Amino acid sequence: MKSCLIVDDSSVVRKVAARILEDIDFIVGEAEDGQEAFDKCRQEMPDAILLDWQMPIMSGLEFLKLLRAYVGGEKPHVVYMTTENDIGQIALALKAGADDYVMKPFDRDILEAKFQLETAG
Template sequence: MKSCLIVDDSSVIRKVARRILEDMDFIVDEAEDGQEAYEKCAQEMPDVILLDWQMPIMSGLEFLKTLRGYTGGDKPKIVYCLAERDIGHIAMARKAGANDHMLKPFDQQTLESKFQPFV
């Protein structure tokens, strides 16, 4: 089974995403911010990461840049999650190493379409 780390400061987003991803047979873990996510990745690197843009302590972009510079940090597929379609933010995320992006709020069909290739 593939593993997924959901990184978002919203407990509601984490809960919804967890339910959908577990139904897709992912082993799911959660982090509330980029720092916690980085610590979890240092212990065990997930296959896929659902990453929020704006979080306290360490933003999604800071986490992404830090992770991609870490040994083995190039391996996880990362889907960046934004609250609005900002081409500049999307471009920065792609340049930093994000594989894909999607907008919040998302529904089951959208999340499944982004993660189906990783199953």
């Protein structure tokens, strides 16, 4: 089974995303901020990461840059999550190494579509 780390400071968002991803056969882990996520990635690199933009301690963008520079950090399929409809922020995330993005609030169909490629592999 594929693994996905959900990184968001909102426990509600993490729980909703976890339920959807578990339904499409992901083993799900959770982190509240970028630092916790990076620590978990150093222990075991997930196949995919659903990453929030704004978080305390370490932002999604800071985490993404650190992840992609880390040995094995190029591997996870990273879907960037933001509530802000700002093309500039999305462009920064994609430039830093995000593979895709999703706007919050998301629904089951949107999230499944973003991670469907992962379940095929």
